[in-house]
Amino acid sequence: MAGPARASEEGLIARYFAPLAGPGADGLRDDAATLTPAPGHDLVVTADAVVAGIHYFAEDPPASVARKALGVNLSDIAAKGAVPRGFLLTLALPDDWTEAWLDGFAQGLGAAAEAAGCPLLGGDTVRSGGPALISVTLLGEVPSGTIVRRTTARVGDRICVTGTIGDAALGLRMRLEPGAPWAARAVRRHASAAMDVSDGLAGDLAKMLGAGRTARVATADVPLSEAARRACAAEPALIEAALTGGDDYEILCTVAPERLEDFRAAAAAAGIAVAAIGTVISGDGPPRFEMRDGAERVFAAGAFSHF
Amino acid sequence: MAGPARASEEGLIARYFAPLAGPGADGLRDDAATLTPAPGHDLVVTADAVVAGIHYFAEDPPASVARKALGVNLSDIAAKGAVPRGFLLTLALPDDWTEAWLDGFAQGLGAAAEAAGCPLLGGDTVRSGGPALISVTLLGEVPSGTIVRRTTARVGDRICVTGTIGDAALGLRMRLEPGAPWAARAVRRHASAAMDVSDGLAGDLAKMLGAGRTARVATADVPLSEAARRACAAEPALIEAALTGGDDYEILCTVAPERLEDFRAAAAAAGIAVAAIGTVISGDGPPRFEMRDGAERVFAAGAFSHF
Numbered sequence: 299m300a301g302p303a304r305a306s307e308e309g310l311i312a313r314y315f316a317p318l319a320g321p322g323a324d325g326l327r328d329d330a331a332t333l334t335p336a337p338g339h340d341l342v343v344t345a346d347a348v349v350a351g352i353h354y355f356a357e358d359p360p361a362s363v364a365r366k367a368l369g370v371n372l373s374d375i376a377a378k379g380a381v382p383r384g385f386l387l388t389l390a391l392p393d394d395w396t397e398a399w400l401d402g403f404a405q406g407l408g409a410a411a412e413a414a415g416c417p418l419l420g421g422d423t424v425r426s427g428g429p430a431l432i433s434v435t436l437l438g439e440v441p442s443g444t445i446v447r448r449t450t451a452r453v454g455d456r457i458c459v460t461g462t463i464g465d466a467a468l469g470l471r472m473r474l475e476p477g478a479p480w481a482a483r484a485v486r487r488h489a490s491a492a493m494d495v496s497d498g499l500a501g502d503l504a505k506m507l508g509a510g511r512t513a514r515v516a517t518a519d520v521p522l523s524e525a526a527r528r529a530c531a532a533e534p535a536l537i538e539a540a541l542t543g544g545d546d547y548e549i550l551c552t553v554a555p556e557r558l559e560d561f562r563a564a565a566a567a568a569g570i571a572v573a574a575i576g577t578v579i580s581g582d583g584p585p586r587f588e589m590r591d592g593a594e595r596v597f598a599a600g601a602f603s604h605f
Numbered sequence: 606m607a608g609p610a611r612a613s614e615e616g617l618i619a620r621y622f623a624p625l626a627g628p629g630a631d632g633l634r635d636d637a638a639t640l641t642p643a644p645g646h647d648l649v650v651t652a653d654a655v656v657a658g659i660h661y662f663a664e665d666p667p668a669s670v671a672r673k674a675l676g677v678n679l680s681d682i683a684a685k686g687a688v689p690r691g692f693l694l695t696l697a698l699p700d701d702w703t704e705a706w707l708d709g710f711a712q713g714l715g716a717a718a719e720a721a722g723c724p725l726l727g728g729d730t731v732r733s734g735g736p737a738l739i740s741v742t743l744l745g746e747v748p749s750g751t752i753v754r755r756t757t758a759r760v761g762d763r764i765c766v767t768g769t770i771g772d773a774a775l776g777l778r779m780r781l782e783p784g785a786p787w788a789a790r791a792v793r794r795h796a797s798a799a800m801d802v803s804d805g806l807a808g809d810l811a812k813m814l815g816a817g818r819t820a821r822v823a824t825a826d827v828p829l830s831e832a833a834r835r836a837c838a839a840e841p842a843l844i845e846a847a848l849t850g851g852d853d854y855e856i857l858c859t860v861a862p863e864r865l866e867d868f869r870a871a872a873a874a875a876g877i878a879v880a881a882i883g884t885v886i887s888g889d890g891p892p893r894f895e896m897r898d899g900a901e902r903v904f905a906a907g908a909f910s911h912f
Binding site for chain 2: 322324327328329330331332333334335339340341342343344345346347348349350351352353374375377378380386387388390419420421422424425426427428429431433435437438440442445447448449493494
C-alpha cells in the first residue's frame with residue numbers, strides 16, 4: 299500500500315499530469331513510455347532545466363514558467379531542424395509548493411505542449427529541498443541524417459535570426475510564442491548550421507563559429523521589437539544589452555547566399571520572420587558588430603550565463 | 606564571447622562529461638543529440654531524479670551517487686524488458702560544489718554507463734540554489750510492441766523478484782551492481798507484468814496489482830542477502846523494514862506458472878538469481894504476507910516515499 303505521502307505524489311500525477319499524457323505514455327501509470335520515430339527518421343534529444351530565482355522569478359505566473367521550461371527545449375529542437383514528438387518532465391518542488399501553483403503550471407504546460415504537438419511521456423516529481431527546478435527532456439525527429447549541427451557554418455554564409463532579439467534582456471515583455479519552434483523545416487532545408495539564442499546573440503554567435511571563422515554583423519539589421527526599438531532610440535547604450543542578454547529562444551542560423559531567398563520564403567510560409575544580419579568571414583576573435591555610428595564593437599564577455 | 610562564468614560551464618562539460626559522450630552526441634558541443642532505434646524496435650523512455658539529503662546523503666561518495674542516479678533509471682528500463690541505449694543528464698549543483706566532487710561523480714557515472722552500454726547523449730548543468738539534484742532521462746529500446754507493462758499481471762501468475770531485497774532499508778551495504786539491468790531479456794520473453802522495486806516490495810507489489818487482484822506472498826521465500834538474513838534472525842521485527850523499505854532497484858515481475866522454469870533459466874543464463882515469492886490471486890486489498898509464525902500480515906503504509 300502506498301503511504302499517504304506517496305499517494306499524494308500519485309494523486310498529483312493523476313490529477314495534473316495524466317491529462318497531458320500522449321500515446322505510449324500509458325496514462326503515466328507506468329515508469330516508462332514508448333516512442334517510435336517515423337520510418338526513415340532519427341530521434342533528436344535535448345535537455346534543459348530552469349530554476350526559480352536563477353532562470354525565472356519565483357513569483358512569475360506558473361503558466362509562463364511552464365511555457366518557458368518547454369520553450370527553451372522546443373527552440374533547441376527546432377534549431378536542429380527537428381519537429382517535437384514528446385517530452386519528459388522532472389519537477390522538483392520547494393517545500394512551500396501549493397496546489398494553485400501546480401494547477402497553473404500544469405495548465406500552462408498543457409497549452410504549450412498542445413500548441414507544439416508535443417505530449418508528455420513521463421517524468422518524475424520530487425522535493426527539491428530548495429527552489430523549484432524544472433528539467434525537460436524533449437524528443438523530436440528529423441529525416442535520417444538531416445540534423446543541422448551548430449558548428450558547420452561556412453565562410454561566406456549569411457547569418458540569420460528568427461523573430462526579434464533583446465526583449466528579455468531589456469526587461470520588456472517577451473512574445474509568448476517565439477517563432478523558433480515553427481521554423482524547423484525551413485532550417486532543415488536551407489541552413490548550414492543552427493542553434494537557438496539562449497545566452498545572448500553575440501555570445502551564441504561566437505560559440506557557433508569557433509576557430510578560424512568569425513562574423514561581421516550589421517547591428518542595424520538585428521531585428522528588434524517595436525518596444526525594444528523605442529527603448530534603444532531613447533537610450534542607445536541599451537543596444538549592448540539587447541545583443542548580449544539571454545533568453546531570446548529564437549533561432550540563429552547560417553545560410554549559403556544562394557539559398558537565402560528560398561530560406562526566407564520557407565520561413566514566411568511558416569509565418570516566421572527572418573532577418574539576415576551579417577556574414578561569416580575568415581578569421582579569429584569574437585564577431586564584429588558594426589554599430590550605427592560606424593564603429594566596430596566586439597563583446598568580450600557577451601554571453602549571458604545562468605551558471 | 607562567452608564570459609568567464611559561462612566558460613566555466615563549458616569547461617566543465619568538456620573536461621568531465623565529453624569523455625562520456627556516445628555516438629550522435631557530437632562530443633556534447635551541440636544542444637542536441639541523435640539516436641535511432643534499431644529497425645523494428647520501439648524506443649522506451651524514463652526519467653528519475655535523486656536529490657541530496659532526500660534520496661542520498663550529501664556526504665555519500667560522488668561515484669556512488671552517480672551510480673545510483675543512473676541505476677534507478679536502468680532498473681526502470683530493464684523492468685520494461687528494454688535494453689539501454691543512452692541517457693541525458695541534468696546536473697543541478699549546490700553553491701558549494703567542488704571540482705573534486707564533480708571529478709568523482711563523472712568517473713562513477715562513466716564507469717556505470719560503460720558497464721550498462723549506455724553512453725551520455727546530452728543534458729544541462731545549472732545551479733540548484735539548494736542541494737544537488739541529478740535528473741537522468743534514460744532511453745532504451747525493445748522489439749516493437751514487446752514492452753512489459755506494470756499492471757498486466759493475471760490471476761494465477763507467480764510473483765518473482767531478482768537479486769535480494771531489503772539491504773538498503775536495513776542500512777546494510779547494497780550490492781554495487783544490482784542484477785536488474787541484465788534481466789531485461791528474460792523479463793521481455795516471459796513476464797506478464799513488471800516494475801522495479803524502488804519504493805519497497807510490499808508497496809510496489811500493491812501498485813502493480815491494482816483493483817480486483819491481490820497477492821499471497823510467502824515471506825520465507827523473499828530473497829535476503831546473507832547480512833540481512835542474519836539481522837532478521839537476530840531481530841525478527843526487522844523483516845518488516847526489509848519488505849517495506851525502498852531503494853532495492855531489483856525487478857519485481859509476474860510470470861505464468863507454466864513459464865516459470867523458462868524464466869528462471871533465462872535469468873540464470875544472464876547471471877541473475879530469481880526467486881518466486883508468491884502468487885497473484887483474485888480479491889482486493891493489499892498483498893498478504895504469510896509470516897514465519899504462520900500469521901498473515903498486510904502493510905498498509907508499506908511504500909517508502911521520497912516525496
